[in-house]
Amino acid sequence: KRVAILISGGGSNMVALAQSMCGDHPARPVLVMSNDPQAGGLAKARAMNIPTLAIDHKPYGKDRAAFEAALQRALETAKPDIICLAGFMRILTPEFTAKWEGRMLNIHPSLLPKYKGLHTHARALEAGDSEHGCSVHEVTAALDDGPILGQARIAVHAGDTPETLATRLLPLEHALYVAVLRRFAAGDRTPVNLDG
Ligand code: GRF
Numbered sequence: 001k002r003v004a005i006l007i008s009g010g011g012s013n014m015v016a017l018a019q020s021m022c023g024d025h026p027a028r029p030v031l032v033m034s035n036d037p038q039a040g041g042l043a044k045a046r047a048m049n050i051p052t053l054a055i056d057h058k059p060y061g062k063d064r065a066a067f068e069a070a071l072q073r074a075l076e077t078a079k080p081d082i083i084c085l086a087g088f089m090r091i092l093t094p095e096f097t098a099k100w101e102g103r104m105l106n107i108h109p110s111l112l113p114k115y116k117g118l119h120t121h122a123r124a125l126e127a128g129d130s131e132h133g134c135s136v137h138e139v140t141a142a143l144d145d146g147p148i149l150g151q152a153r154i155a156v157h158a159g160d161t162p163e164t165l166a167t168r169l170l171p172l173e174h175a176l177y178v179a180v181l182r183r184f185a186a187g188d189r190t191p192v193n194l195d196g
Contacts, residue, residue: 001027001185004080006088007034011041011085013091013107016174021156027185028160031078033071035090051078057090068096082185085139086177105138107177109169111151112137116144121162121169132165134155134173135178136192149163150192151182173175 005014011032018029028143032045037054045052053074060067067090071073075083083104097104108119112135124132133153152172156165172194179192 066165152194
C-alpha cells in the first residue's frame with residue numbers, strides 16, 4: 001500500500017509513521033506534503049528520502065477549492081492508497097473528503113467525540129476531565145467526526161497545563177497512529193485502544 005502523509009508543522013507523527021513502514025509492514029510512504037513551505041517536517045521527510053511537496057495555501061486566499069485542486073493534482077501523481085493527515089491544520093471541503101472517503105485518516109488530540117476542533121487540551125482541563133487522550137479516525141465531511149479507528153488515554157494530573165498534557169500525549173499519538181495504520185493498511189478496521 002502507498003501512503004501519503006499531509007503535515008503543517010514539525011511532523012513528529014509523520015516521522016513515526018514513516019519509520020514504522022518497513023520490513024513486513026504492508027505500506028510504504030510515497031509522499032509527504034505540507035501546506036506550509038516552512039514546515040519543519042519537510043526537512044525530516046527529505047532526510048528519510050521520502051519525496052516531499054509544499055503547496056502553500058496562502059496564495060489561494062479563500063479559494064479552498066483551488067488549493068485542494070493543487071493537492072489533488074499532486075496526489076494523482078503520487079497515487080496513494082491511503083492518506084494520513086498528521087498535524088495537518090487546514091480544513092478540507094466535503095468535495096475533497098468525498099474523493100478520499102474510506103482511504104484518509106486523521107489524528108486528533110482528544111478523546112472524540114469530545115472536543116472536536118482546536119484547543120483540545122485547554123478544553124479538557126477547563127472541563128476538569130480526569131482523563132484525556134487522542135483519537136485516530138477516518139476523515140469524513142464533518143470535522144473530526146468520522147469512524148474512530150483507535151484511541152489512547154492518559155490520566156490528567158493536578159497542575160497539568162495544556163503544554164504538559166500535549167507533551168505527555170504526543171508519544172501516545174505516535175504509538176496509536178502507527179498501530180492503527182498497520183491494521184488499516186492490512187484492511188483491518190478493528191479499533192486500537194492504548195492506555196498510557
Ligand atoms: C499534535 O498534537 C497532533 O495531535 C496535532 O498536531 C500536533 C503536532 O503534530 N494534530 P506533529 O508533531 O506535527 O505530527
